[in-house]
Amino acid sequence: MKQSFYDLNYSDLETVINQNNLNHSAAAVLFNWHYKKKESAQCVDKIAKCSVAFFENNFDFSLPEIDTVHESKNDRTVKFLFKLKDDHKIETVLIPFHNKYSICLSSQVGCAMNCSFCFTGKQGLKRNLTTSEIVGQFIQAWRWLATNRPGEERILNIVFMGQGEPLHNFDAVKKACEIFLSKHGTSIGVQKITISTAGYIPGLKRWSQEIPGVNLALSLHSPFEEKRNELIPINKKYPLGVCPT
Ligand code: SF4
Structure with missing residues (x-):
């Protein structure tokens, strides 16, 4: 292959x-x-x-195929379901602001973190996405905008908040960030990329050392340890008090 x-x-x-x-x-x-x-x-x-x-x-040079597209009539948000080569499906969302867009990318098929409030977590982890499947969501969404909303193909912010825990698929997410940041390509500013995490400490340590400058959003859900253990089971293994140095 x-x-x-x-x-x-x-x-x-x-x-x-x-x-x-x-x-x-x-x-x-x-x-x-x-x-x-x-x-x-x-x-x-x-x-x-x-x-x-x-x-x-x-x-x-193939990319994930667009399976279905749902456009919100209220706020013009666009939800894509992408079909991967092994028939797994992942979701990507374009969120408009002032004729520009933020894109919410998936990093895994399913998720191992098992957060109690999350449907993806209930499915367990099926597999990590490859770098090409991550950057492919961005390129395909951009092309969809160029065809369907010409003149609006401006995706200025990238957030890893779709399916999966991005820091649990660190190597592929890191390489995708390097591609997005490259001055030879999309040239997205480092402050325009945000990785959202449930608090996966091994990935947090690597983030601080290997892709500094890329924003991090910690999904807290509760400041109380006991409640957080209930909502985000990974917190039992990696409680908030553990400092990623
Ligand atoms: S880390 Fe995110 S995708 Fe994974 S189970 Fe928790 S909320 Fe769901």
Whole structure:
């Protein structure tokens, strides 16, 4: 099976290009084409034919398919259900503000945290999303806006608040953040990305060291330890008093 192009951050892409003796300028061209312009066709612009052939032969450029779309008539919120290659489905939401959008991304199929108030938690964790499935939600939602609400394809904030505990799928979420932040692509500001967590301490430690600057939102639900244990069972293992240093 071919590797997804959308699993590569910029430095991974540079490594692939160097290892295969392709022209090093292809990295910036490809990131610009796929993430800034968000083109769906193959990039043939300002790139050598051998590089085009190499990427066509060795990488998969498919993205999660839009299964259903629900548009709210009241507030113009758009809810997408995406179908993944293994038929699992995940939800993504576009939330409008002043003709711009925030996007709420999923990071896992299901969730292991089992919060008592959450339907996703009741399903248990099915699997982690790959980086390509995370950035794919963003690209597909952007393309949907370009087609259905032309002129409004401006997604300025990214929040990891959909299905899953993002810090429990740290590697894929971190790489997705690196792709969103890359100046060669979407170039989203670091302060415009927020990771929401139920308090998964191993991921919190990595966040503070590996993607500093990306915002963190802790879902508190209750300041009282006992109540929090009831609502968010992970709190029994990782109580709020444990400091992520
Ligand atoms: S961490 Fe989020 S997705 Fe997971 S069970 Fe809790 S509320 Fe649901």
